[in-house]
Amino acid sequence: MFRRSGLTFLVSISILTVRLNNARRAYDKLKQALLELDFVRPGSVVKRFMPCGKPSCRCMGKPPRLHGPYYQWSYKLRGKTVSRRLTPEQAKLCEEWVENHRRLKNIIRKMETLSLKETDRLLRKRS
Numbered sequence: 395m396f397r398r399s400g401l402t403f404l405v406s407i408s409i410l411t412v413r414l415n416n417a418r419r420a421y422d423k424l425k426q427a428l429l430e431l432d433f434v435r436p437g438s439v440v441k442r443f444m445p446c447g448k449p450s451c452r453c454m455g456k457p458p459r460l461h462g463p464y465y466q467w468s469y470k471l472r473g474k475t476v477s478r479r480l481t482p483e484q485a486k487l488c489e490e491w492v493e494n495h496r497r498l499k500n501i502i503r504k505m506e507t508l509s510l511k512e513t514d515r516l517l518r519k520r521s
Contacts, residue, residue, distance in 0.1 A: 417512045424505050427497075434498050435491035437469025439480070467492075 443460035445453040452459045465485035468477040480488060 413515070414512065417508060421505065421508055424501050424508070427501050431494050431498055431501075433491050434495040435467075435469075435488060436495050437467055437492060439465060439467050439485055439488045439492055441465055441485070 441463045442465075443462035444464060445451070445458060445460055448454065453461055463482075465480040465482060465488075466477055467480055467485070467488045468475055470476070
């Protein structure tokens, strides 16, 4: 059976405490970042240019001069794509909300990664 000296044991506990405190500070920063988010909206916003289909229209010329821009927000709901046409002002708002949704997912992913790492460390320490 391996026996640690008292000093080695204290240094080991001290290192674990410092790591845990650092992890908690990092986790608290992530929680603060969550509080700073505004509304979130899943999906994506696209700017589209489209032909109308009339044979004599400029959009059928060579080169075609398409109509638009038209803005569209889309996302998946229960396996189906849902889309909505937007005004330029609505598109600007939706783009902010979609970006906030991406930030939210990124923060949560970081929180999960940090939590798994630290809880694994704590579980190893107890066994």
